[in-house]
Amino acid sequence: MSTSTKLLLDDGAPKTDGKEYRSVLGKLQYLSFTRPDITYSVNKLTQFNSPFVVHWKAVKRILRYLKETSQHGIRISPQPSTALYTYADADWAGDINDRRSISGYIVYLGMTPISWCSRKQPTVSRSSTEAEYRAVASALSETNWITHLLKDHHVTLSAAPTILCDNLGVTYFAENPVHHTKMKHLEVDLHFVRNQVRSGLVRISHIHSADQLADPLTKPLSKPAFQRMLPKLGVVSSRLT
DSSP, X not given: OOXXXXXXXXXXXXXXXXXXXXXXXXXXXXXXXXOGGGHHHHHHHTTOSSOBHHHHHHXXXXXXXHHHTTTEEEOOOOOSXXXXXXXXXXXXXXXXXXXXXXXXXXXXXXTEEEEEEEEEOSSOOSSHHHHHHHHHXXXXXXXXXXXXXXXXXXXXXXXXXXXXXXXXXXXXXXXXXXXXGGGGGGHHHHHHHHHHHHTTSOEEEEOOGGGOTTGGGTSXXXXXXXXXXXXXXXXXXXXXX
């Protein structure tokens, strides 16, 4: 998506054929199951049930991108490790229509991405740490589900799953109960994450923002940054395999 275009609920001339818009987006939603690189864009555009011309232009931008990358897909290969890593991120107040934050996560089994999500948070967060913590809680729920699924298939993880985020405050809140009173409005998520950390079922670790692989799932990136992220997301061209 364009980093300069801000998509509003009421923006310019309305598109006359909203049915075509919704039909194309419905197909793109299915494609996003195997293309994490378009997950944020598709999720964003599905929020406009009464589309305007600018929204339709954004859809066509995705279609042009897909035409140029028709040979791209997820490369799945045997992994030497069964470690589970989840990158979780949030774009605080990223939706300019209602100022709700955008959560994103991507789960790796070894070096292979196996699950990803881009979703608007249900409530408005009052700080970037709150938004990031909600993203971590959402990522932890998915990580727990995958852990149990692997266990049912007799796959043993080599270590406790690790959730990686680029907010230091989140790592402090996940382990330090002294900060509990400062975020009472987050009490459910606080206890959910902290209990898992104390039990040794998951680790919350800090990473640099430049290494945050969930970044493309929360906001539009510049073309160079987006292209650098593609191979890290596991999206490669079949011509190179």
